[in-house]
Amino acid sequence: MQVKTPDIGVDKATVAEILVKVGDTISENDSLILLESDKASVEVPSTASGVVKSILVSLGDEVSEGTTLIELESGDNTDKTESESAPAQTEVKAETPVEQVAPQETKPATSTSAASSVVEVQVPDIGVEKATVAELLVSVGDEIAENDSLVLLESDKASVEVPSTVSGTIESIEVKAGDTIQEGVLLLKVKTAGASNAAPAKQEAVVPTAAPVATKAETQAETPAVQSAPAGAVDVLVPDLGVDKAAVAEILVNVGDKITKDESIVVVESDKATVEVPSTVSGIVKAIHVKAGQDVKEGILLVTVEAEGAVASAPKAPVAKAEAAPAPAAQKAEAPAAKVETAPQAGADKLTKEQEAENSKVYAGPAVRKLARELGVVLAQVKASGEHGRLMKEDIYAYVKQRLTAPVAAPKAAAAAVASGLPTLPDFSAFGGVEEKTLTRLQQVSIPQLSLNNFIPQVTQFDLADITELEAWRNDLKGNFKKEGISLTIMAFIIKAVAHLLKEEREFAGHLSDDGKSVLLRKEIHMGIAVATPDGLTVPVLRNPDQKTIKQIAVELGVIGQKARDKKLSPKDLQGANFTISSLGAIGGTAFTPLVNWPQVAILGISPATMQPVWNGKDFDPRLMLPLSLSYDHRVINGADAARFTNKLTKLLQDIRSLLI
DSSP states (O other): OEEEOOOOSSSOEEEEEEOOOTTOEEOTTOEEEEEEOSSOEEEEEOSSOEEEEEEOOOTTOEEOTTOEEEEEEOSSSHHHHHHHHHHHHHHHHHHHHHHTSOHHHHGGGTGGGOSOEEEEEEOOOOSSSOEEEEEEOOOTTOEEOTTOEEEEEEOSSOEEEEEOSSOEEEEEEOOOTTOEEOTTOEEEEEEEOGGGTHHHHHHHTOOTTTHHHHHHHHHHHHHHHHHEEGGGEEEEEOOOOSSSOEEEEEEOOOTTOEEOTTOEEEEEEOSSOEEEEEOSSOEEEEEEOOOTTOEEOTTOEEEEEEETTOGGGSOHHHHHHHHHOHHHHHHHHHHHHHHHHTGGGGTGGGSOHHHHHHHHTSOBOHHHHHHHHHHTOOGGGSOOOSGGGOBOHHHHHHHHHHHHHSOOOOHHHHHHHHHTSSOOOOOOGGGTOOOOOOOOHHHHHHHHHHHGGGGSOEEEEEEEEEOHHHHHHHHHHHHHHHHTTOOOOHHHHHHHHHHHHHHHSGGGGOEEOTTSSOEEOOSSOEEEEOEEETTEEEOOEEEOGGGSOHHHHHHHHHHHHHHHHTTOOOGGGGSOOSEEEEEOTTSOOSOOOOOOOTTOSEEEEEOOOEEEEEEOSSSEEEEEEEEEEEEEETTTOOHHHHHHHHHHHHHHHHOGGGGGO
16 A cells, blocks of 8 residues: 655645654554655654555655655555445445436335435545544434534544434444544444435436436536526636635726636735636626625635526526435535534634634644634644644643733733734824825735744845956847847846855755754755835746756746736745845945845845956956845854855856856
């Protein structure tokens, strides 16, 4: 059996520690591998019990979701169970449409099956691959109604109460607290009778010839059920933006506008990117369901469009079926809603949605998350004592005890301290008053990230690079580049030189570990390039510049710069940088102190080059000198190392041919 990388919330992570060795006997949920990204450390648990047969990754390897980590030799029939459960799940799904075949035909059969029947309740689609049974909410013999909650499931992302699809008596429970389950696993069996006669009647009405028809009708009906209303109205939802939340910065259409598929309808902004959301259909805007400034997330309704030709795609038969047999359809529809609406019933009603979102980012197990919900604790505020920053139950109790015994602070003062650490502003009315100018959305969302710089002991190293020959060479080349539509700036050469140097001086592209005991050295170079836009500064990422030519770098610089100014950057365009360059270009100035962008440890500032007299031993020569400002995190980089770095960089820029040696 293979254990693969689960969904860890990031594109890639590095194998930081291997917690088992070949031959070890392990149990289900034992930690196997420690993965680290620039955002978190995650221990990957085993999905089964067995003996470690082989380890397919090494320390420092970068892995992504689905990468095979370890092979297990299982003593039980785990693989067989998995292979058998898949067809069973498929079979259930295939039978669902058959159960929903036109109710008029099945009504006569109701009287013949009125005695009783046993219905199996399975795990619905809960939005994650696996979840843990946190709590059983019913017992054998209990009388339940349709939609009563049966079990509470927990993953590292959400808590979900699974509702019953039928009414009846609990005959048996097939899972226990702590079990790891997935979609399609049998939870319990319910004995239905009397009022539940419709369900067995439908099962008896299964006719082989009707099955393909019902399946086709189901397939056709499911898509309109999610995104379209009667009379051809289609709901356009927020797609996956790569972030938890974003704000509606601008609405680009009005009610009554005729739009085409893929035409932008709204602009949303987060602290990482500005994204234009396109329409999924062509038609006329019927209603707009959001307003500027509103926070939205994936799945939120944006606009309703009267789609061209959408009416024909909604056959009448599936509509009648949905009205007559809502129970199976409701199982799918209600699962995502349970994440938001039913989970608080287990104790999370003490937390706001924003606090629950913060909790989801913290490294903690299901039991700890449940305890935090019951006590109304925001996990992000609790200091972790477990290995690799994992929160333990003891940490929750200690936090609650500390809060209960701490003196009560003034609410306003506490809010101000959390926001900026600064006292509130004085009243300026006696000094002529003020005029309030609202910051751009980009400026507002940048404030928390910039505030992190307060925790970095930052030093700046200044130097001058003689780029006289380099500039002359650039002027020789730029004519031919211009014919190809490429703007060749001095920045392309600087990026190439810095990328070459970062392969030698790896600490400058690394990260300080959370425990402050080591430096995480990245295997790839991804360089952030600061770009000024009308709304403020944004930093798209140039991937692997050390592997690209000057020409390729120049082309990509033009592309990401234009995307930034056009607000076309996606969240991925802004993620993963491990070094940043910020240039003032021709704006002016002689030097400046750029701020280190956490979690990075260094940033290079470039000021405008000027002609200066330089002593050559006999007289002064006019040389084009480029000011460099290297800011660095002094916890990771020593002053001597920073001086050596800038000195090497000046030599590379003075004679770019040394890159070939």
